[in-house]
Amino acid sequence: MADLFDIIQWCDQTLKSHEFKDYAPNGLQIEGKQQVNKILCAVSASQSAIEAAVEYGADMLLVHHGYFWKGEPYPITGMRGKRIKTLIQQDISLVGYHLPLDSHPTLGNNAAIADLLELEQIEQLDPSERNPIGNIGYLKQAMTPDAFKAFVSEQLGFNAIHLAADKTRIQKVGFCTGGAQDYITKAAEQDCDAYISGEVSERTFYQAQELNVHYYACGHHATEKYGVQRLAKAISEQFNIEYSYFELNNPI
Incomplete structure:
Protein backbone atom coordinates (compact mmCIF):
# COMPACT_ATOMS: atom_id res chain seq x y z
CA MET A 1 0.00 0.00 0.00
CA ALA A 2 1.29 3.46 -0.91
CA ASP A 3 0.32 7.07 -0.37
CA LEU A 4 -1.59 8.59 -3.29
CA PHE A 5 0.42 11.80 -3.26
CA ASP A 6 3.74 9.96 -3.13
CA ILE A 7 2.71 8.13 -6.30
CA ILE A 8 1.64 11.35 -8.03
CA GLN A 9 4.87 13.10 -7.06
CA TRP A 10 6.94 10.21 -8.39
CA CYS A 11 4.98 10.12 -11.66
CA ASP A 12 5.22 13.89 -12.13
CA GLN A 13 8.96 13.80 -11.61
CA THR A 14 9.51 10.71 -13.75
CA LEU A 15 7.43 12.01 -16.67
CA LYS A 16 8.52 15.66 -16.22
CA SER A 17 4.87 16.62 -16.59
CA HIS A 18 5.49 20.25 -15.58
CA GLU A 19 7.51 20.76 -18.77
CA PHE A 20 4.54 20.12 -21.09
CA LYS A 21 1.90 22.51 -22.35
CA ASP A 22 -0.97 20.07 -22.71
CA TYR A 23 -4.66 19.97 -23.62
CA ALA A 24 -5.75 18.63 -20.22
CA PRO A 25 -4.30 18.56 -16.70
CA ASN A 26 -1.67 15.90 -16.13
CA GLY A 27 -1.55 14.02 -12.85
CA LEU A 28 -4.30 13.78 -10.26
CA GLN A 29 -7.65 14.77 -11.78
CA ILE A 30 -10.08 13.36 -9.21
CA GLU A 31 -8.94 12.60 -5.66
CA GLY A 32 -10.01 9.37 -4.00
CA LYS A 33 -8.53 7.23 -1.23
CA GLN A 34 -5.23 8.46 0.15
CA GLN A 35 -3.88 4.92 0.45
CA VAL A 36 -3.48 3.02 -2.82
CA ASN A 37 -3.31 -0.74 -2.85
CA LYS A 38 -4.50 -1.58 -6.39
CA ILE A 39 -4.29 0.31 -9.69
CA LEU A 40 -6.28 -0.35 -12.82
CA CYS A 41 -4.86 1.22 -15.98
CA ALA A 42 -6.72 1.85 -19.23
CA VAL A 43 -6.25 4.00 -22.32
CA SER A 44 -9.34 6.14 -21.65
CA ALA A 45 -11.47 6.86 -18.59
CA SER A 46 -14.67 5.47 -20.11
CA GLN A 47 -17.59 4.26 -18.06
CA SER A 48 -16.56 0.69 -18.88
CA ALA A 49 -13.07 1.33 -17.50
CA ILE A 50 -14.52 2.89 -14.35
CA GLU A 51 -16.82 -0.09 -13.80
CA ALA A 52 -13.86 -2.42 -14.34
CA ALA A 53 -11.92 -0.46 -11.71
CA VAL A 54 -14.81 -0.86 -9.27
CA GLU A 55 -14.99 -4.60 -9.94
CA TYR A 56 -11.22 -4.96 -9.57
CA GLY A 57 -11.30 -3.09 -6.27
CA ALA A 58 -8.91 -0.44 -7.54
CA ASP A 59 -8.07 2.64 -5.54
CA MET A 60 -6.73 4.42 -8.62
CA LEU A 61 -7.68 4.48 -12.30
CA LEU A 62 -4.61 5.41 -14.36
CA VAL A 63 -5.31 6.55 -17.92
CA HIS A 64 -3.84 8.28 -20.95
CA HIS A 65 -7.09 10.06 -21.81
CA GLY A 66 -8.65 11.58 -18.71
CA TYR A 67 -11.02 14.52 -18.27
CA PHE A 68 -11.20 18.33 -18.30
CA TRP A 69 -9.97 18.87 -21.85
CA LYS A 70 -9.68 22.41 -23.17
CA GLY A 71 -12.93 23.50 -24.75
CA GLU A 72 -15.11 21.06 -22.81
CA PRO A 73 -18.26 22.51 -21.20
CA TYR A 74 -17.94 23.28 -17.49
CA PRO A 75 -21.12 21.61 -16.15
CA ILE A 76 -20.53 18.10 -14.84
CA THR A 77 -23.65 16.56 -16.33
CA GLY A 78 -24.74 13.76 -18.65
CA MET A 79 -22.19 11.14 -19.65
CA ARG A 80 -19.24 12.90 -18.01
CA GLY A 81 -21.30 13.58 -14.90
CA LYS A 82 -22.11 9.88 -14.56
CA ARG A 83 -18.45 8.94 -14.90
CA ILE A 84 -17.25 11.45 -12.31
CA LYS A 85 -20.11 10.60 -9.95
CA THR A 86 -19.16 6.91 -10.05
CA LEU A 87 -15.51 7.67 -9.30
CA ILE A 88 -16.36 9.93 -6.39
CA GLN A 89 -18.96 7.56 -4.95
CA GLN A 90 -16.46 4.68 -5.12
CA ASP A 91 -13.62 6.85 -3.76
CA ILE A 92 -11.41 6.01 -6.75
CA SER A 93 -8.73 8.48 -7.83
CA LEU A 94 -8.47 9.36 -11.51
CA VAL A 95 -4.91 9.98 -12.69
CA GLY A 96 -4.16 10.90 -16.29
CA TYR A 97 -0.98 11.59 -18.22
CA HIS A 98 -1.31 12.68 -21.84
CA LEU A 99 1.63 14.19 -23.76
CA PRO A 100 4.19 13.30 -21.05
CA LEU A 101 3.22 9.66 -21.52
CA ASP A 102 3.60 9.91 -25.29
CA SER A 103 7.03 11.46 -24.97
CA HIS A 104 8.83 9.49 -22.24
CA PRO A 105 11.88 7.73 -23.72
CA THR A 106 11.25 4.37 -22.00
CA LEU A 107 7.70 4.39 -20.58
CA GLY A 108 6.02 6.29 -23.41
CA GLU A 224 -1.58 4.21 -27.26
CA LYS A 225 -2.34 1.20 -25.10
CA TYR A 226 1.28 0.64 -24.10
CA GLY A 227 2.27 3.74 -22.14
CA VAL A 228 -0.26 3.29 -19.33
CA GLN A 229 0.79 -0.33 -18.94
CA ARG A 230 4.46 0.57 -18.77
CA LEU A 231 3.77 3.36 -16.27
CA ALA A 232 1.52 1.17 -14.12
CA LYS A 233 4.18 -1.54 -14.05
CA ALA A 234 6.82 1.03 -13.05
CA ILE A 235 4.58 2.33 -10.25
CA SER A 236 3.94 -1.24 -9.10
CA GLU A 237 7.68 -1.94 -8.90
CA GLN A 238 8.47 1.38 -7.23
CA PHE A 239 5.77 1.13 -4.55
CA ASN A 240 5.16 -2.63 -4.37
CA ILE A 241 1.46 -2.44 -5.21
CA GLU A 242 -0.78 -4.47 -7.51
CA TYR A 243 -1.94 -3.37 -10.96
CA SER A 244 -3.97 -4.66 -13.88
CA TYR A 245 -4.78 -3.46 -17.41
CA PHE A 246 -8.30 -3.06 -18.82
CA GLU A 247 -8.59 -3.60 -22.58
CA LEU A 248 -11.75 -2.41 -24.32
CA ASN A 249 -10.59 -3.24 -27.86
CA ASN A 250 -11.60 0.15 -29.25
CA PRO A 251 -11.41 -0.27 -33.07
CA ILE A 252 -10.69 3.42 -33.77
Missing part, protein backbone atom coordinates in the same frame (compact mmCIF):
# COMPACT_ATOMS: atom_id res chain seq x y z
CA ASN A 109 3.72 5.20 -26.21
CA ASN A 110 6.24 6.17 -28.87
CA ALA A 111 9.01 4.26 -27.11
CA ALA A 112 6.79 1.18 -27.13
CA ILE A 113 6.10 1.55 -30.86
CA ALA A 114 9.83 1.80 -31.53
CA ASP A 115 10.40 -1.42 -29.56
CA LEU A 116 7.55 -3.30 -31.23
CA LEU A 117 8.72 -2.32 -34.71
CA GLU A 118 12.38 -2.94 -33.80
CA LEU A 119 13.37 0.54 -34.94
CA GLU A 120 16.92 1.71 -34.35
CA GLN A 121 18.81 5.03 -34.09
CA ILE A 122 15.83 6.86 -32.58
CA GLU A 123 15.75 10.60 -33.29
CA GLN A 124 13.34 13.48 -32.74
CA LEU A 125 10.73 14.08 -35.40
CA ASP A 126 10.90 17.80 -34.61
CA PRO A 127 14.42 18.80 -33.48
CA SER A 128 13.08 22.09 -32.06
CA GLU A 129 10.95 20.36 -29.38
CA ARG A 130 12.30 20.28 -25.83
CA ASN A 131 10.43 17.05 -25.15
CA PRO A 132 9.77 15.33 -28.48
CA ILE A 133 6.24 14.04 -29.00
CA GLY A 134 7.15 12.28 -32.26
CA ASN A 135 10.22 10.31 -33.28
CA ILE A 136 12.12 8.84 -36.20
CA GLY A 137 13.63 5.38 -36.37
CA TYR A 138 15.28 3.11 -38.91
CA LEU A 139 14.38 -0.42 -39.91
CA LYS A 140 17.24 -2.92 -39.77
CA GLN A 141 16.41 -3.86 -43.35
CA ALA A 142 14.37 -1.88 -45.87
CA MET A 143 10.92 -3.21 -46.75
CA THR A 144 8.49 -2.72 -49.59
CA PRO A 145 5.44 -0.59 -48.65
CA ASP A 146 3.16 -3.65 -48.72
CA ALA A 147 5.51 -5.72 -46.59
CA PHE A 148 5.75 -2.86 -44.10
CA LYS A 149 1.95 -2.66 -43.90
CA ALA A 150 1.77 -6.36 -43.08
CA PHE A 151 4.55 -5.96 -40.49
CA VAL A 152 3.02 -3.02 -38.61
CA SER A 153 -0.43 -4.62 -38.74
CA GLU A 154 0.89 -7.80 -37.16
CA GLN A 155 3.05 -6.08 -34.54
CA LEU A 156 0.36 -3.62 -33.43
CA GLY A 157 -2.61 -5.94 -33.76
CA PHE A 158 -4.46 -3.53 -36.04
CA ASN A 159 -5.23 -3.70 -39.75
CA ALA A 160 -3.34 -0.58 -40.80
CA ILE A 161 -4.75 1.79 -43.39
CA HIS A 162 -2.02 2.47 -45.95
CA LEU A 163 -2.04 5.69 -47.98
CA ALA A 164 0.55 5.11 -50.67
CA ALA A 165 3.33 7.34 -51.94
CA ASP A 166 5.77 6.80 -54.82
CA LYS A 167 8.74 5.45 -52.85
CA THR A 168 9.34 1.75 -53.45
CA ARG A 169 11.36 1.01 -50.28
CA ILE A 170 10.87 1.98 -46.66
CA GLN A 171 13.64 2.27 -44.08
CA LYS A 172 13.42 5.69 -42.38
CA VAL A 173 10.16 5.84 -40.41
CA GLY A 174 8.56 8.75 -38.58
CA PHE A 175 5.99 7.96 -35.91
CA CYS A 176 3.75 9.65 -33.36
CA THR A 177 0.93 7.76 -31.66
CA GLY A 178 -2.71 8.80 -31.41
CA GLY A 179 -4.24 11.59 -33.46
CA ALA A 180 -1.05 13.03 -34.95
CA GLN A 181 -1.75 12.47 -38.63
CA ASP A 182 -0.82 16.05 -39.52
CA TYR A 183 2.74 15.42 -38.35
CA ILE A 184 3.21 13.79 -41.74
CA THR A 185 4.49 17.21 -42.82
CA LYS A 186 7.24 16.97 -40.20
CA ALA A 187 8.08 13.49 -41.48
CA ALA A 188 8.40 14.89 -45.00
CA GLU A 189 10.70 17.66 -43.75
CA GLN A 190 12.95 14.97 -42.25
CA ASP A 191 12.91 12.95 -45.50
CA CYS A 192 11.15 9.95 -43.97
CA ASP A 193 10.03 7.15 -46.25
CA ALA A 194 6.96 6.44 -44.13
CA TYR A 195 5.03 7.93 -41.25
CA ILE A 196 2.88 6.14 -38.65
CA SER A 197 0.17 7.54 -36.42
CA GLY A 198 -3.16 6.39 -35.05
CA GLU A 199 -5.86 8.24 -36.96
CA VAL A 200 -6.34 9.46 -40.51
CA SER A 201 -8.11 12.45 -42.09
CA GLU A 202 -9.42 13.03 -45.60
CA ARG A 203 -6.59 15.48 -46.26
CA THR A 204 -3.98 12.88 -45.29
CA PHE A 205 -4.62 10.98 -48.54
CA TYR A 206 -3.41 13.93 -50.60
CA GLN A 207 -0.59 14.80 -48.22
CA ALA A 208 0.87 11.30 -48.53
CA GLN A 209 0.85 11.56 -52.31
CA GLU A 210 2.14 15.10 -52.61
CA LEU A 211 4.73 14.89 -49.82
CA ASN A 212 5.81 11.44 -51.05
CA VAL A 213 5.60 9.82 -47.62
CA HIS A 214 3.78 6.53 -47.13
CA TYR A 215 1.21 6.94 -44.35
CA TYR A 216 0.04 4.13 -42.07
CA ALA A 217 -2.92 4.72 -39.76
CA CYS A 218 -2.60 2.08 -37.06
CA GLY A 219 -5.41 3.03 -34.66
CA HIS A 220 -5.53 5.71 -31.97
CA HIS A 221 -6.28 3.16 -29.27
CA ALA A 222 -3.98 0.49 -30.72
CA THR A 223 -0.97 2.81 -30.75
Whole structure:
Protein backbone atom coordinates (compact mmCIF):
# COMPACT_ATOMS: atom_id res chain seq x y z
CA MET A 1 0.00 0.00 0.00
CA ALA A 2 1.29 3.46 -0.91
CA ASP A 3 0.32 7.07 -0.37
CA LEU A 4 -1.59 8.59 -3.29
CA PHE A 5 0.42 11.80 -3.26
CA ASP A 6 3.74 9.96 -3.13
CA ILE A 7 2.71 8.13 -6.30
CA ILE A 8 1.64 11.35 -8.03
CA GLN A 9 4.87 13.10 -7.06
CA TRP A 10 6.94 10.21 -8.39
CA CYS A 11 4.98 10.12 -11.66
CA ASP A 12 5.22 13.89 -12.13
CA GLN A 13 8.96 13.80 -11.61
CA THR A 14 9.51 10.71 -13.75
CA LEU A 15 7.43 12.01 -16.67
CA LYS A 16 8.52 15.66 -16.22
CA SER A 17 4.87 16.62 -16.59
CA HIS A 18 5.49 20.25 -15.58
CA GLU A 19 7.51 20.76 -18.77
CA PHE A 20 4.54 20.12 -21.09
CA LYS A 21 1.90 22.51 -22.35
CA ASP A 22 -0.97 20.07 -22.71
CA TYR A 23 -4.66 19.97 -23.62
CA ALA A 24 -5.75 18.63 -20.22
CA PRO A 25 -4.30 18.56 -16.70
CA ASN A 26 -1.67 15.90 -16.13
CA GLY A 27 -1.55 14.02 -12.85
CA LEU A 28 -4.30 13.78 -10.26
CA GLN A 29 -7.65 14.77 -11.78
CA ILE A 30 -10.08 13.36 -9.21
CA GLU A 31 -8.94 12.60 -5.66
CA GLY A 32 -10.01 9.37 -4.00
CA LYS A 33 -8.53 7.23 -1.23
CA GLN A 34 -5.23 8.46 0.15
CA GLN A 35 -3.88 4.92 0.45
CA VAL A 36 -3.48 3.02 -2.82
CA ASN A 37 -3.31 -0.74 -2.85
CA LYS A 38 -4.50 -1.58 -6.39
CA ILE A 39 -4.29 0.31 -9.69
CA LEU A 40 -6.28 -0.35 -12.82
CA CYS A 41 -4.86 1.22 -15.98
CA ALA A 42 -6.72 1.85 -19.23
CA VAL A 43 -6.25 4.00 -22.32
CA SER A 44 -9.34 6.14 -21.65
CA ALA A 45 -11.47 6.86 -18.59
CA SER A 46 -14.67 5.47 -20.11
CA GLN A 47 -17.59 4.26 -18.06
CA SER A 48 -16.56 0.69 -18.88
CA ALA A 49 -13.07 1.33 -17.50
CA ILE A 50 -14.52 2.89 -14.35
CA GLU A 51 -16.82 -0.09 -13.80
CA ALA A 52 -13.86 -2.42 -14.34
CA ALA A 53 -11.92 -0.46 -11.71
CA VAL A 54 -14.81 -0.86 -9.27
CA GLU A 55 -14.99 -4.60 -9.94
CA TYR A 56 -11.22 -4.96 -9.57
CA GLY A 57 -11.30 -3.09 -6.27
CA ALA A 58 -8.91 -0.44 -7.54
CA ASP A 59 -8.07 2.64 -5.54
CA MET A 60 -6.73 4.42 -8.62
CA LEU A 61 -7.68 4.48 -12.30
CA LEU A 62 -4.61 5.41 -14.36
CA VAL A 63 -5.31 6.55 -17.92
CA HIS A 64 -3.84 8.28 -20.95
CA HIS A 65 -7.09 10.06 -21.81
CA GLY A 66 -8.65 11.58 -18.71
CA TYR A 67 -11.02 14.52 -18.27
CA PHE A 68 -11.20 18.33 -18.30
CA TRP A 69 -9.97 18.87 -21.85
CA LYS A 70 -9.68 22.41 -23.17
CA GLY A 71 -12.93 23.50 -24.75
CA GLU A 72 -15.11 21.06 -22.81
CA PRO A 73 -18.26 22.51 -21.20
CA TYR A 74 -17.94 23.28 -17.49
CA PRO A 75 -21.12 21.61 -16.15
CA ILE A 76 -20.53 18.10 -14.84
CA THR A 77 -23.65 16.56 -16.33
CA GLY A 78 -24.74 13.76 -18.65
CA MET A 79 -22.19 11.14 -19.65
CA ARG A 80 -19.24 12.90 -18.01
CA GLY A 81 -21.30 13.58 -14.90
CA LYS A 82 -22.11 9.88 -14.56
CA ARG A 83 -18.45 8.94 -14.90
CA ILE A 84 -17.25 11.45 -12.31
CA LYS A 85 -20.11 10.60 -9.95
CA THR A 86 -19.16 6.91 -10.05
CA LEU A 87 -15.51 7.67 -9.30
CA ILE A 88 -16.36 9.93 -6.39
CA GLN A 89 -18.96 7.56 -4.95
CA GLN A 90 -16.46 4.68 -5.12
CA ASP A 91 -13.62 6.85 -3.76
CA ILE A 92 -11.41 6.01 -6.75
CA SER A 93 -8.73 8.48 -7.83
CA LEU A 94 -8.47 9.36 -11.51
CA VAL A 95 -4.91 9.98 -12.69
CA GLY A 96 -4.16 10.90 -16.29
CA TYR A 97 -0.98 11.59 -18.22
CA HIS A 98 -1.31 12.68 -21.84
CA LEU A 99 1.63 14.19 -23.76
CA PRO A 100 4.19 13.30 -21.05
CA LEU A 101 3.22 9.66 -21.52
CA ASP A 102 3.60 9.91 -25.29
CA SER A 103 7.03 11.46 -24.97
CA HIS A 104 8.83 9.49 -22.24
CA PRO A 105 11.88 7.73 -23.72
CA THR A 106 11.25 4.37 -22.00
CA LEU A 107 7.70 4.39 -20.58
CA GLY A 108 6.02 6.29 -23.41
CA ASN A 109 3.72 5.20 -26.21
CA ASN A 110 6.24 6.17 -28.87
CA ALA A 111 9.01 4.26 -27.11
CA ALA A 112 6.79 1.18 -27.13
CA ILE A 113 6.10 1.55 -30.86
CA ALA A 114 9.83 1.80 -31.53
CA ASP A 115 10.40 -1.42 -29.56
CA LEU A 116 7.55 -3.30 -31.23
CA LEU A 117 8.72 -2.32 -34.71
CA GLU A 118 12.38 -2.94 -33.80
CA LEU A 119 13.37 0.54 -34.94
CA GLU A 120 16.92 1.71 -34.35
CA GLN A 121 18.81 5.03 -34.09
CA ILE A 122 15.83 6.86 -32.58
CA GLU A 123 15.75 10.60 -33.29
CA GLN A 124 13.34 13.48 -32.74
CA LEU A 125 10.73 14.08 -35.40
CA ASP A 126 10.90 17.80 -34.61
CA PRO A 127 14.42 18.80 -33.48
CA SER A 128 13.08 22.09 -32.06
CA GLU A 129 10.95 20.36 -29.38
CA ARG A 130 12.30 20.28 -25.83
CA ASN A 131 10.43 17.05 -25.15
CA PRO A 132 9.77 15.33 -28.48
CA ILE A 133 6.24 14.04 -29.00
CA GLY A 134 7.15 12.28 -32.26
CA ASN A 135 10.22 10.31 -33.28
CA ILE A 136 12.12 8.84 -36.20
CA GLY A 137 13.63 5.38 -36.37
CA TYR A 138 15.28 3.11 -38.91
CA LEU A 139 14.38 -0.42 -39.91
CA LYS A 140 17.24 -2.92 -39.77
CA GLN A 141 16.41 -3.86 -43.35
CA ALA A 142 14.37 -1.88 -45.87
CA MET A 143 10.92 -3.21 -46.75
CA THR A 144 8.49 -2.72 -49.59
CA PRO A 145 5.44 -0.59 -48.65
CA ASP A 146 3.16 -3.65 -48.72
CA ALA A 147 5.51 -5.72 -46.59
CA PHE A 148 5.75 -2.86 -44.10
CA LYS A 149 1.95 -2.66 -43.90
CA ALA A 150 1.77 -6.36 -43.08
CA PHE A 151 4.55 -5.96 -40.49
CA VAL A 152 3.02 -3.02 -38.61
CA SER A 153 -0.43 -4.62 -38.74
CA GLU A 154 0.89 -7.80 -37.16
CA GLN A 155 3.05 -6.08 -34.54
CA LEU A 156 0.36 -3.62 -33.43
CA GLY A 157 -2.61 -5.94 -33.76
CA PHE A 158 -4.46 -3.53 -36.04
CA ASN A 159 -5.23 -3.70 -39.75
CA ALA A 160 -3.34 -0.58 -40.80
CA ILE A 161 -4.75 1.79 -43.39
CA HIS A 162 -2.02 2.47 -45.95
CA LEU A 163 -2.04 5.69 -47.98
CA ALA A 164 0.55 5.11 -50.67
CA ALA A 165 3.33 7.34 -51.94
CA ASP A 166 5.77 6.80 -54.82
CA LYS A 167 8.74 5.45 -52.85
CA THR A 168 9.34 1.75 -53.45
CA ARG A 169 11.36 1.01 -50.28
CA ILE A 170 10.87 1.98 -46.66
CA GLN A 171 13.64 2.27 -44.08
CA LYS A 172 13.42 5.69 -42.38
CA VAL A 173 10.16 5.84 -40.41
CA GLY A 174 8.56 8.75 -38.58
CA PHE A 175 5.99 7.96 -35.91
CA CYS A 176 3.75 9.65 -33.36
CA THR A 177 0.93 7.76 -31.66
CA GLY A 178 -2.71 8.80 -31.41
CA GLY A 179 -4.24 11.59 -33.46
CA ALA A 180 -1.05 13.03 -34.95
CA GLN A 181 -1.75 12.47 -38.63
CA ASP A 182 -0.82 16.05 -39.52
CA TYR A 183 2.74 15.42 -38.35
CA ILE A 184 3.21 13.79 -41.74
CA THR A 185 4.49 17.21 -42.82
CA LYS A 186 7.24 16.97 -40.20
CA ALA A 187 8.08 13.49 -41.48
CA ALA A 188 8.40 14.89 -45.00
CA GLU A 189 10.70 17.66 -43.75
CA GLN A 190 12.95 14.97 -42.25
CA ASP A 191 12.91 12.95 -45.50
CA CYS A 192 11.15 9.95 -43.97
CA ASP A 193 10.03 7.15 -46.25
CA ALA A 194 6.96 6.44 -44.13
CA TYR A 195 5.03 7.93 -41.25
CA ILE A 196 2.88 6.14 -38.65
CA SER A 197 0.17 7.54 -36.42
CA GLY A 198 -3.16 6.39 -35.05
CA GLU A 199 -5.86 8.24 -36.96
CA VAL A 200 -6.34 9.46 -40.51
CA SER A 201 -8.11 12.45 -42.09
CA GLU A 202 -9.42 13.03 -45.60
CA ARG A 203 -6.59 15.48 -46.26
CA THR A 204 -3.98 12.88 -45.29
CA PHE A 205 -4.62 10.98 -48.54
CA TYR A 206 -3.41 13.93 -50.60
CA GLN A 207 -0.59 14.80 -48.22
CA ALA A 208 0.87 11.30 -48.53
CA GLN A 209 0.85 11.56 -52.31
CA GLU A 210 2.14 15.10 -52.61
CA LEU A 211 4.73 14.89 -49.82
CA ASN A 212 5.81 11.44 -51.05
CA VAL A 213 5.60 9.82 -47.62
CA HIS A 214 3.78 6.53 -47.13
CA TYR A 215 1.21 6.94 -44.35
CA TYR A 216 0.04 4.13 -42.07
CA ALA A 217 -2.92 4.72 -39.76
CA CYS A 218 -2.60 2.08 -37.06
CA GLY A 219 -5.41 3.03 -34.66
CA HIS A 220 -5.53 5.71 -31.97
CA HIS A 221 -6.28 3.16 -29.27
CA ALA A 222 -3.98 0.49 -30.72
CA THR A 223 -0.97 2.81 -30.75
CA GLU A 224 -1.58 4.21 -27.26
CA LYS A 225 -2.34 1.20 -25.10
CA TYR A 226 1.28 0.64 -24.10
CA GLY A 227 2.27 3.74 -22.14
CA VAL A 228 -0.26 3.29 -19.33
CA GLN A 229 0.79 -0.33 -18.94
CA ARG A 230 4.46 0.57 -18.77
CA LEU A 231 3.77 3.36 -16.27
CA ALA A 232 1.52 1.17 -14.12
CA LYS A 233 4.18 -1.54 -14.05
CA ALA A 234 6.82 1.03 -13.05
CA ILE A 235 4.58 2.33 -10.25
CA SER A 236 3.94 -1.24 -9.10
CA GLU A 237 7.68 -1.94 -8.90
CA GLN A 238 8.47 1.38 -7.23
CA PHE A 239 5.77 1.13 -4.55
CA ASN A 240 5.16 -2.63 -4.37
CA ILE A 241 1.46 -2.44 -5.21
CA GLU A 242 -0.78 -4.47 -7.51
CA TYR A 243 -1.94 -3.37 -10.96
CA SER A 244 -3.97 -4.66 -13.88
CA TYR A 245 -4.78 -3.46 -17.41
CA PHE A 246 -8.30 -3.06 -18.82
CA GLU A 247 -8.59 -3.60 -22.58
CA LEU A 248 -11.75 -2.41 -24.32
CA ASN A 249 -10.59 -3.24 -27.86
CA ASN A 250 -11.60 0.15 -29.25
CA PRO A 251 -11.41 -0.27 -33.07
CA ILE A 252 -10.69 3.42 -33.77
